[in-house]
Every structure is written in C-alpha cells, then in structure tokens.
Amino acid sequence: MVVVNYLLMCLIFGTTFLAIKIGVDAGVPPFFSAGLRFFIAGLLLFSFMVWRRKTTITLFFWKEMFFTGIGLTFGTFATLYWAEQYVTSGIAAILSATGPMMIMLIQTFVLKQRGSRTAIIGCVVGVIGVTLLILPSFSIVINPYWMIGCIAIIIGEVFYASGTIYTKHVIQTFQTVSPIALNAAQMMHGGILLLILSFFTENIEFESIITKSSIGSLIYLIIFGSMVGHSLYYWLVTKTNPVFPSTWLYISPLIAVVLGVIYYHEYFSWLTGIGALTIIVGTLLVNFETLRGLLRGKSSHIQDVEKLAE
Known part of the structure; x- marks a missing residue:
C-alpha cells in the first residue's frame, strides 16, 4: 500500500508544476490562486471528515494546525507560485528537488540528528x-527577477522541510486523528x-479568473494536486519518515519530460536519459x-498503523 500510494x-x-504555470500565465494573481486552491480543497476535505465524524471542528483551532x-x-x-511568473516549470521542479536535502540539513545541523x-x-x-534531466529542455536568460524567483523557491523549500519535520510532532500529538x-x-x-x-499585495481582476485555462488549472490543482496528492503525502509521512515522501521531488521532472515527449513532441x-x-x-x-525495512517486513510499527488506517 505504501509503494502504490507513493x-x-x-x-x-x-503534473502540478505545469498546472500552476498555466494558471499564472492565464493572468490569475499567484497568491490569490494558491490561496483559493488550498482553502477550497482544505474546506471540502475538512467538511467531509467532520460529516463522517472522523474529526471535530475544534481541530482547526489548534495551534499545531496553524504552524x-x-x-x-x-x-x-x-x-x-510567485516565482513561476518568472521561471519555467522545469526550473521550478529542479529547485524544488532541494526539499529532501533541506530536510537532511535541518535534521543534521539544527536538530543534531545523525544522518545516514x-x-x-x-x-x-x-x-x-x-539538473541533467531538465538541462536539454530549456535555455536560461539571466535577469534579476529570474534570480529572485530561484532564491524564492529555495526559501520555500526551507519552509517545506521545516513543515515536514514538524508534521511528525503533530501526528504524535494527534495520534487518534485521521491524517x-x-x-x-x-x-x-x-x-x-x-x-x-x-488582499494586501495583489490587484485581482475578475476577467482573468474566469478563463478556461485559469478555471481548469484551479479545478485540477484543488481536486488532484491538493485533496488527493497532499492527503497521500501526509499519509506517507505517518507511515515512513519525513524524507521518503519528499523524494517525489526527484520524480516530478521525469514525469514532466515524458509528458512533453508524448503530447508536445519535445526533444x-x-x-536526459x-x-x-x-x-x-x-x-x-x-x-x-526505509525500502529495505519495507521489503524485509521488519517495520512492524508501519504495518500495524497501516492496518488501522485501512
């Protein structure tokens, strides 16, 4: 089950990097687009879980959820989202692949945990x-916004790594709550x-929000990118460790290249191979x-929790 969900x-x-790029290029303000995506997805999922009596409304007000x-x-x-106004989705995928490394660095140098x-x-x-995978697919024109965009994504990965590590603490605190x-x-x-x-930084124009590209991008990102994808990610963190699920960042550029070759006849x-x-x-x-433990069946904790989750 772990491998299938992974x-x-x-x-x-x-596919989400391209979907984000499509929405941003359609003219939807990046912060507004991201906020709408995650708030709607979270609200739908949370309402469903409350309706199924898997959680209570009070969960939303715990400080752990905020952090x-x-x-x-x-x-x-x-x-x-902001950076994809100025960098390609391929470059965004490359820089996002620093996530697992950020987790390793924080665990090793901040939390003083010995890394393998x-x-x-x-x-x-x-x-x-x-880097080798994406290198033949784009040409870089260096400009200030391109550089700032790259730095912004790397800073975002620090947030991502910190949030992933903190998730372990949250799950231990709320052991009886569904991931x-x-x-x-x-x-x-x-x-x-x-x-x-x-609200404080962007000028939202209604015309840019109702285009086919922007609506299609938003719907796809809400349903698949957030409701399905992030739920699977959160579930995998509970079953393995903070690093294992984050390695999807290595696989996403490969998927992007394959889609480009099949549908757009890219070189x-x-x-690339x-x-x-x-x-x-x-x-x-x-x-x-982690994989050795799963294959040998010695990770009894993972297996027990997985049976309960099913």
Whole structure:
C-alpha cells in the first residue's frame, strides 16, 4: 500500500508544476490562486471528515494546525507560485528537488540528528540527476527577477522541510486523528494566509479568473494536486519518515519530460536519459534503509498503523 500510494502521489505531483504555470500565465494573481486552491480543497476535505465524524471542528483551532499550515502550504507555495511568473516549470521542479536535502540539513545541523551517509549521498545524486534531466529542455536568460524567483523557491523549500519535520510532532500529538483531517486543517490555514497576503499585495481582476485555462488549472490543482496528492503525502509521512515522501521531488521532472515527449513532441536526448537514471539511483539511495525495512517486513510499527488506517 505504501509503494502504490507513493507512485500515485508522484504521478499527481509531477503534473502540478505545469498546472500552476498555466494558471499564472492565464493572468490569475499567484497568491490569490494558491490561496483559493488550498482553502477550497482544505474546506471540502475538512467538511467531509467532520460529516463522517472522523474529526471535530475544534481541530482547526489548534495551534499545531496553524504552524503546519505556515510550513507546508503558506511558505512553500507563496514562493513557488510567485516565482513561476518568472521561471519555467522545469526550473521550478529542479529547485524544488532541494526539499529532501533541506530536510537532511535541518535534521543534521539544527536538530543534531545523525544522518545516514547513504541518504546524504542520495540527495546529492538526486539533485544532479534532476539538473541533467531538465538541462536539454530549456535555455536560461539571466535577469534579476529570474534570480529572485530561484532564491524564492529555495526559501520555500526551507519552509517545506521545516513543515515536514514538524508534521511528525503533530501526528504524535494527534495520534487518534485521521491524517486526512490534519492535512485538511493545515491547508485551510495556509490558504487563509495566502488570501490575506493576496488582499494586501495583489490587484485581482475578475476577467482573468474566469478563463478556461485559469478555471481548469484551479479545478485540477484543488481536486488532484491538493485533496488527493497532499492527503497521500501526509499519509506517507505517518507511515515512513519525513524524507521518503519528499523524494517525489526527484520524480516530478521525469514525469514532466515524458509528458512533453508524448503530447508536445519535445526533444529527448541521451543527457536526459542519463538524468532520469541518476534520479532513480538517488531516490533509491535516499530511501535505502526505509525500502529495505519495507521489503524485509521488519517495520512492524508501519504495518500495524497501516492496518488501522485501512
């Protein structure tokens, strides 16, 4: 079940960078678009869980939901959406692939946790692979906004890594609460913060919101990118560790290239193939211990919790 959900999450998230780019290029203000996406998705999921009596409304008002929302939703996606006005979705995917490395760095140097040498090497290999994969697909014109956009995405990944690590604490605090309900509550908080930021910084024009591209992008991101994808991500964090689910960031550029070749007849070079292979190797190295435990069936805690979740 863990492997199946991981692959499904990778497939969904692999398309979200392009979906975000389509919405931003259609003229929808980035903060408003991100806020609307996450608030609606979170509200729908949270309402469903309350209706099914899997959680209560009081969950939304716990401070842990607010802090998780700042890390996983507000900080990560405020920077990503804004940056995709100036950088391509491919470059955004490359820079977002620094997420697992950020987690490793925070755990090692801030939390003083000893990291596996194999996992650290895997992070480095994965980032190299993503770079090789995307390198033939774009040309970079250096300008100030391009540089600021790149830096913004990296800052967003610091938020992302911090939120992912903090999620472990939240799950331990709310052990009886469904991960889907926890995810929904944090998305609502992040969405509200994004909408507040949009209110003070953006000029929203109704005409740009009702185009086919903007509506299609928003619906896809709400249903698949947020409600399905982020729920799977949150679930995987509870079953494995903070690093394992975040390695989808290595797979997403591969999916983007495949879609480009199939639907847009984009060029596929030998360098792209080497990059794809390097990504797979890096992902395996990062998750070597976790995957070995799953394959040998020695991770009894993961299996017990998974049975309860089902």
